[in-house]
Amino acid sequence: MRLLFINIRELIQVRDASVEKVSGLEMKKLPKIPNAWLFIEDDKISDFGKMEDLPEIQVDQTIDLSGKIVLPSWCDSHTHLVYAGNREQEFVDRINGLTYEEIANRGGGILNSAKTLNETSEEELYKQSASRLEEVIKLGTGAIEIKSGYGLTKEGELKILRVIKKLKENYNLPVKATFLGAHALPSEYKNRKEEYLTMVIEEILPAVAKEDLAEYIDIFCEKGYFSIEDTDRLLEAGKKYGLQPKIHVNQFNSIGGVQAGIAHKALSVDHLEVMTPEDIKSLIGTQTMPVALPGCSLFLSIPYTPARAIMEAGLPLALATDFNPGSSPSGNMNLVVSLACIKMKMTPEEAINAATINAAYAMDLSKTHGSISRGKKANFIITKKIPSYAYLPYSFGSNAIEDVYINGKSVN
Ligand SMILES: N=CN[C@@H](CCC(=O)O)C(=O)O
Numbered sequence: 001m002r003l004l005f006i007n008i009r010e011l012i013q014v015r016d017a018s019v020e021k022v023s024g025l026e027m028k029k030l031p032k033i034p035n036a037w038l039f040i041e042d043d044k045i046s047d048f049g050k051m052e053d054l055p056e057i058q059v060d061q062t063i064d065l066s067g068k069i070v071l072p073s074w075c076d077s078h079t080h081l082v083y084a085g086n087r088e089q090e091f092v093d094r095i096n097g098l099t100y101e102e103i104a105n106r107g108g109g110i111l112n113s114a115k116t117l118n119e120t121s122e123e124e125l126y127k128q129s130a131s132r133l134e135e136v137i138k139l140g141t142g143a144i145e146i147k148s149g150y151g152l153t154k155e156g157e158l159k160i161l162r163v164i165k166k167l168k169e170n171y172n173l174p175v176k177a178t179f180l181g182a183h184a185l186p187s188e189y190k191n192r193k194e195e196y197l198t199m200v201i202e203e204i205l206p207a208v209a210k211e212d213l214a215e216y217i218d219i220f221c222e223k224g225y226f227s228i229e230d231t232d233r234l235l236e237a238g239k240k241y242g243l244q245p246k247i248h249v250n251q252f253n254s255i256g257g258v259q260a261g262i263a264h265k266a267l268s269v270d271h272l273e274v275m276t277p278e279d280i281k282s283l284i285g286t287q288t289m290p291v292a293l294p295g296c297s298l299f300l301s302i303p304y305t306p307a308r309a310i311m312e313a314g315l316p317l318a319l320a321t322d323f324n325p326g327s328s329p330s331g332n333m334n335l336v337v338s339l340a341c342i343k344m345k346m347t348p349e350e351a352i353n354a355a356t357i358n359a360a361y362a363m364d365l366s367k368t369h370g371s372i373s374r375g376k377k378a379n380f381i382i383t384k385k386i387p388s389y390a391y392l393p394y395s396f397g398s399n400a401i402e403d404v405y406i407n408g409k410s411v412n
């Protein structure tokens with residue numbers, strides 16, 4: 001199918017396909033073509049340019065996008081979208097004064113979700129997860145990473161990863177899978193953390209690798225969850241199976257998680273709500289992408305990742321939703337981009353770079369996704385008639401998206 005889109009008010013994030021991420025001051029630049037055309041063939045972007053330079057092209061269909069903006073679809077590089085049920089009661093408990101930590105300590109939190117998940121069939125889990133995935137695709141997400149971590153048993157973790165595999169097979173967008181067996185300590189292992197980690201490493205990890213169920217490995221490196229030693233041990237084991245780390249660090253405390261991630265060549269270090277100047281410095285010169293999750297900061301009323309300090313150090317930054325039932329029950333990347341502007345003082349250009357090309361990098365997809373580039377996948381968002389791209393984060397809470405194309409096909 002050869003499709004030509006014409007009269008595009010602005011074609012956003014137009015880059016050479018070789019750009020894999022943008023850092024520091026570069027993040028302020030968002031290359032664009034006003035009054036543009038875009039030509040796609042099957043699942044790929046073929047060409048684009050200014051309307052005044054439109055050549056004669058043989059096409060199957062021409063679509064007039066007057067007044068509308070086109071930008072690459074969002075890449076969401078950190079989600080826990082495969083979970084069972086919800087935790088709105090804990091949300092109410094927090095409104096009434098309990099903290100996230102207090103809820104976790106009395107068996108709520110991740111353990112609550114793990115209990116529900118282990119009682120839910122794989123079919124039902126798939127149904128709930130597919131419906132969330134369909135929702136976020138319509139909201140502009142064109143590539144997604146999904147973690148396990150709500151099983152905490154061999155059966156439960158494999159169940160989640162098999163559901164992720166099925167989502168990969170049944171939906172037309174890239175889905176990357178991360179094994180997060182070390183997400184929390186199940187109550188059966190209370191005071192036996194070493195034994196739990198041994199079980200994760202010796203029993204679950206080989207099974208995950210045998211069925212080829214994950215690309216990445218993750219751990220919740222945090223006080224009260226897993227230590228730096230645990231992180232070293234798990235990531236070392238993951239390496240033997242070819243699983244690259246993408247890890248949860250610095251959500252509540254800075255305990256050396258960023259440095260551990262870097263030492264193990266993590267593709268990304270995620271959360272980063274609490275960052276010391278040393279944490280920021282240690283990322284300089286590395287290939288590890290810092291990832292901020294502002295939906296979690298909003299929902300838990302915890303600090304926002306210091307985006308300005310990170311970018312001012314010359315570093316890149318990516319944005320993701322952290323879609324999960326406990327700390328960020330929303331997979332809406334549009335809201336994430338708005339929050340980044342409103343609460344983290346990122347400019348719309350910086351936030352869009354963080355949610356597209358840098359987010360693609362954070363899941364090894366920047367060769368094919370994250371920008372409007374010749375030869376990349378035809379994954380993009382068409383907005384409603386809006387005055388400018390800054391209107392997207394500005395109009396927080398409204399849906400400015402008219403259509404989303406994934407691999408050259410409209411999802412509507
Ligand atoms: N921080 C660890 N894991 C999730 C939250 C888990 C939960 O509360 O269910 C996160 O990324 O925020």
Ligand SMILES: [Zn+2]
Binds near residue numbers: 078080248
């Ligand atoms: Zn997370």
